[in-house]
Amino acid sequence: MSGTVISYDVGMARWEPNARGRLERAALELFLERGFEQTTVAEIARRAGLTERTFFRHFADKREVLFPGGGALQELLVQAVAAAPDSTTPIDAVAAALQAAAPWFQERGDYPRQRQAVIASNPELQERELIKLAALAAAIAGALRQRGVPEPAASLAAEAGIAVFKIAFDRWVSSTGQPDLTHLIQDSLDELKAVTAGN
């Protein structure tokens, strides 16, 4: 039986419905229970009822399991920047894209808050989070250049947009109420505009 399972595992990913999501949830449970360092990939796979081999087919390393969605978020942001009306300024196009992504987080229940608690506990995870945000900023800057925004304006708008998002997201995950992430992004953008206007 075990041999049969392994054979499916190598050749027939369709026998593992939502393996990726199961691994993500199992990993978060274990990280919250035992801590990130104390959890092995083998334990994550076991908790998810899958094999280590399946884990590594979906994630390059243990850290990656905390960064769900593959490139889906980036794709969503790039398309939303591209879809903004021509008259929209670069920073507003970026903010609109980030707001369009808000449901992507808000539909996940407790997951984003629990995930953030794990990331906050581990410098290596913080590093990975930062490089993911830098990759999003680079992708957004590329989408702005496609709209004809020159450099360095494109990169500055993208980086400033990511700063706006980080601060809104921190407020959202650390809030005890259920504030709307879309509104927090707008508030954060308004604050940035006030700060850079030098009022």
Add this chain to the structure above:
Amino acid sequence: MSGTVISYDVGMARWEPNARGRLERAALELFLERGFEQTTVAEIARRAGLTERTFFRHFADKREVLFPGGGALQELLVQAVAAAPDSTTPIDAVAAALQAAAPWFQERGDYPRQRQAVIASNPELQERELIKLAALAAAIAGALRQRGVPEPAASLAAEAGIAVFKIAFDRWVSSTGQPDLTHLIQDSLDELKAVTAGN
């Protein structure tokens, strides 16, 4: 003789003048010659004429040797934010602090450009660079709060300032001429102000 050196090494750091600087230069040489992954800490120490033990007294791991100065840059930025006139807006106080730090980079000759080439070649080094920048942003935000700037304005001004710096620094290291980093920071700040004003 080797025993004597080891004995000095453990107890008498004063027998290793500028061990930190020697290790930084040796590491950069080796990273440029062989690549970051292909270089060991033992090789860096040997090139510097020091021991591995001395390396690890100065740096927590191989990546850290590319982040010189310990907390000196952060201290310089925090003090410069604190020293800005009361009438200075938060974003201008941050920009002035970053400009005050420009000579810290410009006095190092080819080091910053060579170092950036190594970092660009390795995702783990990019992650470390990003968490260092995030730590600088957090320290700057703290210095702004000390000036009475409330949150989230303090964090937004600090993050926006770091974005300004990143883009100015990228332009500086990738430039073939010898542009003045202080001017590039001012240009980048002016661009950010224009971008967020939604012109």
